[in-house]
Amino acid sequence: MPWSDAGLVSGEAVALEVRVARLGSRVLALLLDVLTQLVAALLLAVLFALLFTALPFELVDAALNSATGTLGLAFVLVGYPVLMERFNNGQTVGKLAVGLRVVSADGGPVGLRQSLTRALVGVAVEWPGLILPLVSWVAGVTVMLTDRRGRRLGDLVAGTLVVHTRTASVWRPVPTAVPALVNWAYTLDLSRLDDNLALAARQYLARVHRFAEPARSRLARGLWAEVAAVITPPPPLAAPETVYLAAVLGERHRRAVQRLQQRRAVTAALWPELVAAPPTAAIRPAAPESTPPGASNPPVVRPPAQPTAPTVRPATAAAGEHHGA
Template sequence: MTATTPHPAQLQDGVVIGEGVLLETRPASVASRLLGAIVDLLALFVLAVVTALVLGGLDVTVDAYAGRILLIVLIVTVTVVLPTTVETLSRGRSLGKLVAGVRIVRDDGGPITFRQAFVRALVGFGELWLTLGSVAVICSIAHPRGKRVGDILAGTYGSRVRSAAPVRTAAVMPPHLAGWATHADVARLPDGLALAVRQFLGRAALLHPGSRAELAQRLAADLRPFVSPQPPPGTHPEAFLSAVLAERGRRETLVELERVRREQAEAVLLRRLPHGVPDPDA
C-alpha cells in the first residue's frame, strides 16, 4: 500500500500526522520564538536577582570549593533542570512561549514528554547558552519549520496557538445508514483514530481523489473492529466513517443531557428542606 499524500496546498495550513491526516496547527515564526526566548531570559534574570537578594540576606559564607559546587549546581538548574521541568509540566509552554503564543509540540502534533523536553534543554545548553543563541537562530531561519537543533534531535517544533480556531462541523449521518447506526454497537474509539477520522472527513474535499479513496479505505478498515454488526454490504467507506462519528456524537450528546438532568434533580433534592420544616418560598 502506498503512502497517502495530502494536497500540496494543505501543507501551508498544518502538519500531517502518522494517519495521513492534516492537523490544524502552524509552525511558529522565528520572530515569535525569539520573543518568547527574550521573555524567558528576563524572567530568569528577575529570578536570579531575587535569589541573590535572599541569599545575601542570609549572610552565609562558603569556601571556594563549596562555591564552585554551588555554581555548577546553579548552572545545571537554570539551563537544564528548570527548562525541562517547566516544559514538561506545562506541556510545552513556558512564560515566554505563553506571551508569544507558541507551544512546543511533537512532530505529530501531540504534547511533548519529559524525554523530549530534556533533550531540548540538554542540547540548548550548547546552542543557546554557549553560543548566545546564534546557532539556534541560524538553524531556525534555515529550517522550513523553524526548528532549532534541539527540536530536530527531540522530534519537536514550535507551533502557533493564537491562530483563529477552525470552524468544526459535526459529522452528518447518511440517511441510508441511520437505521443501522442506531442499533449498532460502537465501542470507545482510540483518541488517535477518532481524531484521524474527524480530520479526514473535514478535509476530504481538499485531498487528491486517489489519496482520498485510499485513506478512506484504510481508516474504515481500522474502524471496523470497533463496530458490530458491520455496515450493509457495499457501503462506501466515507459513508461508514461519517455514520460512526455521527452516531457517536448523538450518543455522547444524550449521555451529557442525561448527566445534566441528573445533576439538576440532585440539586433540587439538596436544596429541599428537611421533612416538617416549612418552606418560606412555598
C-alpha cells in the same frame, strides 16, 4: 503522524492545519524567558546569601560558593525550561505570553526526555554564542530560517516542534456604502429589519474575506433575500449583494447614532445637571449605633418633604383674566 505540505496528517489521513512558530515569535518568547531567568537567578542568589549567613563561618569556602553557583546556573538554564514545559503543557513564561507551545514532531505532547534534550543542546551548543556569536548564533539562525518548520538545533535533536496556540486573525472593518447608493439608503424603510437579521448581515460582512466560493456568494444571496423582503424601496441599480447589505447597515447605523444624539440633546435641555455633573455615588445612611439589650430602637426620623415651587402665571394671562372679570 507524518508531516505534509498541508500540515500534520493523522492516522485517519486527515490533514491537520498547524501553524508553526517562526524566528520572530520565537525570539520574542526567548527574550521574555531570559528576563524570567534573570529574575529567578536573582532570587536564588539572595536565597543562597541568606543561607550562607546562617551557616558557620568555617563551612563557607570557595568550593561551596562554586558548587552553589553551578547548581543555581544549571537550575536556571536547564531546570527552568524542562520543568515549565513538563508541567505547563509545553509552555514557558515567554511562550505562554506570545502564544507558543512545544510539541513532539508528531503533534503529541512533549515528553521529559525531549524537554531535557532541548535544554541541554541549547546550553551546550547554542548558548555558547555569548562567547563566539559569529559561530553559534549565525548557525542557529541559519538552521531556523532554512528549516521548513522553523526548528532550531535543539528541536532537530529532540524531535520537537514549536507551534502557535492562537488563531491568526486580521481585523477588518465592515464595508461602507458606495456613494451611488447613499441617497437610496436614506429613503429606506427599516422598521421591519430586526436586530437578529442585521447582526447576521454585519457578521457576514466582517468575515466575508474568510469564506471561499461558492459559499461566499450563496450566503450573500440568502442574506440579501431576507433583507430585501423587509425593506422598501428596492435598489435603483444592479450591484453585488454585499454592496446592498453594506448600504443598508450603514444607513441603519447612521439613524441609530442620530437617535442617540437627539435623546442626549433632549436630556441636556430638560435636566442639564445630569449631563454637566458626573454621576455621584449613592450616599448610604450611617449605621445606627448599637443599643443595649432590652432597649427599644429609636424611631426613624424622615426628612421633611421639599416644598414645591408655586406656579407663576404669565403677566399677560393674568391681565387678560382681570380685564375679562
